[in-house]
Amino acid sequence: MTTLDRAAVEQALAQYQDPYLRTDLLSAGCLRRLDIDGGRVEAELVLGYAAGSLVGGIAQMMQMAVENIDGVTAAKVSVRCDVQAGNVQGQVPALEKVKNIIAVASGKGGVGKSTTAANLALALAREGAKVGVLDADIYGPSMGLMLGLPEGTRPQVSDGKWFVPPRAHGLQVMSMAFLVDDNTPVVWRGPMVSGALMQLLTQTAWDELDYLVVDMPPGTGDIQLTLAQKVPVTGAVIVTTPQDLALLDARKGIGMFEKVNIPVLGVVENMAIHICSNCGHAEHLFGEGGGERLAADYGVELLGSMPLSMMIREQADGGKPTVIAEPECQISMVYQDMARHAAARIVELANAAQMPEISISDD
Numbered sequence: 063m064t065t066l067d068r069a070a071v072e073q074a075l076a077q078y079q080d081p082y083l084r085t086d087l088l089s090a091g092c093l094r095r096l097d098i099d100g101g102r103v104e105a106e107l108v109l110g111y112a113a114g115s116l117v118g119g120i121a122q123m124m125q126m127a128v129e130n131i132d133g134v135t136a137a138k139v140s141v142r143c144d145v146q147a148g149n150v151q152g153q154v155p156a157l158e159k160v161k162n163i164i165a166v167a168s169g170k171g172g173v174g175k176s177t178t179a180a181n182l183a184l185a186l187a188r189e190g191a192k193v194g195v196l197d198a199d200i201y202g203p204s205m206g207l208m209l210g211l212p213e214g215t216r217p218q219v220s221d222g223k224w225f226v227p228p229r230a231h232g233l234q235v236m237s238m239a240f241l242v243d244d245n246t247p248v249v250w251r252g253p254m255v256s257g258a259l260m261q262l263l264t265q266t267a268w269d270e271l272d273y274l275v276v277d278m279p280p281g282t283g284d285i286q287l288t289l290a291q292k293v294p295v296t297g298a299v300i301v302t303t304p305q306d307l308a309l310l311d312a313r314k315g316i317g318m319f320e321k322v323n324i325p326v327l328g329v330v331e332n333m334a335i336h337i338c339s340n341c342g343h344a345e346h347l348f349g350e351g352g353g354e355r356l357a358a359d360y361g362v363e364l365l366g367s368m369p370l371s372m373m374i375r376e377q378a379d380g381g382k383p384t385v386i387a388e389p390e391c392q393i394s395m396v397y398q399d400m401a402r403h404a405a406a407r408i409v410e411l412a413n414a415a416q417m418p419e420i421s422i423s424d425d
Contacts, residue, residue, distance in 0.1 A: 112189035211381075
């Protein structure tokens with residue numbers, strides 16, 4: 063017979079409301095173990111999404127809450143991350159050794175999609191996840207350059223049939239650019255492109271990934287639709303600028319993913335504001351609030367709103383995106399927050415799908 067009431071301990075643990083799962087961690091099913099021995103309490107909680115930078119602080123807050131219960135003489139609360147595999151669309155089989163695939167897409171080019179994909183992947187890795195990047199933008203592959211891989215990089219081949227992805231900044235990276243000459247344009251029709259990308263995806267020896275970030279080709283044509291139907295995607299991130307034309311195309315992108323039953327994890331708004339480096343004047347060059355309105359119209363999150371910044375462009379061009387180049391700067395913090403929100407949304411969607419449907423009648 064314990065001297066402490068288990069319900070009181072659970073109530074104390076539930077005081078912490080996770081800002082990403084938008085509920086307490088007990089309601090989210092994160093409590094793995096709770097031992098009460100006299101006045102001693104030990105609890106273990108596991109987050110299903112990448113948030114390694116937060117677990118220490120969460121554990122400390124929850125431990126303090128338990129220690130404040132009358133009768134507690136000692137408390138130990140541990141929190142760790144074990145990334146949960148999300149659901150995929152329809153009957154598309156999951157990819158072996160890859161828990162979650164996140165498609166980063168845009169309705170049009172030139173909105174910073176690839177830069178967002180690179181920083182999102184790096185931010186997830188900084189949260190302790192094992193992350194890979196597939197550069198599916200086959201006509202303009204740029205991920206190798208952005209991640210600092212030298213020109214002429216080629217993947218090793220294992221057993222005569224598997225590409226071993228090169229690594230950069232802790233990421234596993236695969237791109238069509240590694241297989242063709244940089245100076246030779248890819249002149250392929252849609253079916254050839256789709257086939258090549260499916261081969262890259264399925265014949266790459268991914269090493270137990272928590273997240274595979276796919277930098278999708280811009281647009282919403284046949285190639286994009288085919289990929290969305292054949293690749294086991296957990297969720298999509300839509301990248302736009304506040305400009306009306308970009309927003310119109312972003313809506314088409316969201317519509318495409320809805321058509322193939324892939325949930326949109328959220329919207330990223332790039333080039334939201336420009337701050338003059340000389341005088342500090344702030345100006346909305348491409349309009350204001352477009353990303354927020356788009357997210358609200360479709361009932362999804364605005365994951366982040368990024369400035370029009372020369373630093374972001376220069377660092378990506380230099381092979382060290384902002385999250386790696388200046389990990390403690392404000393822009394990197396926004397990317398980290400964006401990554402945690404997107405990852406947590408995967409868990410929310412998976413948990414919601416597992417909840418039984420309750421029917422209430424007057425009988």
